[in-house]
Amino acid sequence: MNNSPWQTTKSDIVYANKWMKFVKNEVIHPNGAKGEYTYLDAIPGVVILAQEENSIYLIREFKYPINKWIWNLFTGGVNKGQEPLDVAKNELKEEGNIIANKWVELGHFYTAPGIEVTDNYVFLATGLVVGEFHKGGQGDEAIDQIQKIKYEEINLMIKNGEIENGLSLAALMMFFNYIKSD
Numbered sequence: 001m002n003n004s005p006w007q008t009t010k011s012d013i014v015y016a017n018k019w020m021k022f023v024k025n026e027v028i029h030p031n032g033a034k035g036e037y038t039y040l041d042a043i044p045g046v047v048i049l050a051q052e053e054n055s056i057y058l059i060r061e062f063k064y065p066i067n068k069w070i071w072n073l074f075t076g077g078v079n080k081g082q083e084p085l086d087v088a089k090n091e092l093k094e095e096g097n098i099i100a101n102k103w104v105e106l107g108h109f110y111t112a113p114g115i116e117v118t119d120n121y122v123f124l125a126t127g128l129v130v131g132e133f134h135k136g137g138q139g140d141e142a143i144d145q146i147q148k149i150k151y152e153e154i155n156l157m158i159k160n161g162e163i164e165n166g167l168s169l170a171a172l173m174m175f176f177n178y179i180k181s182d
């Protein structure tokens with residue numbers, strides 16, 4: 001049963017590629033006014049916390065849209081027909097040359113539900129076998145560092161604004177809540 005206070009009268013895909021589409025809808029707002037609502041509909045994502053010895057592995061990656069290097073957790077997109085856990089395992093191996101023997105799904109969240117539809121699955125990876133890191137990541141990424149960082153330092157990085165990626169911040173919050181409840 002749809003109990004939405006919004007009514008969609010027309011829907012068009014304005015732009016689409018293999019990762020996302022922009023949807024432009026003509027709507028009737030909850031107050032009865034006619035209007036337009038445009039949003040991003042992206043493929044689901046995974047966020048991976050590779051954890052060992054009271055530390056988490058972070059990567060430093062160049063993000064083209066903001067034109068800067070930032071610290072991130074491992075992330076990836078889930079294409080149609082793929083399972084989020086399989087994608088998470090693959091991303092951890094491809095981006096960090098890390099294999100995990102134990103996986104726990106910590107939950108999921110929407111990135112920015114007022115302007116986009118992107119469901120992100122958060123996984124904790126432990127029992128790690130860490131290989132030699134190779135700069136660059138996959139073909140469309142620029143990863144120049146991987147570091148195993150203690151929990152206390154991660155909290156300081158968050159406090160000091162050194163972790164700026166919203167996906168990483170949300171996943172770290174889920175992780176710290178998870179270990180606090182143990």
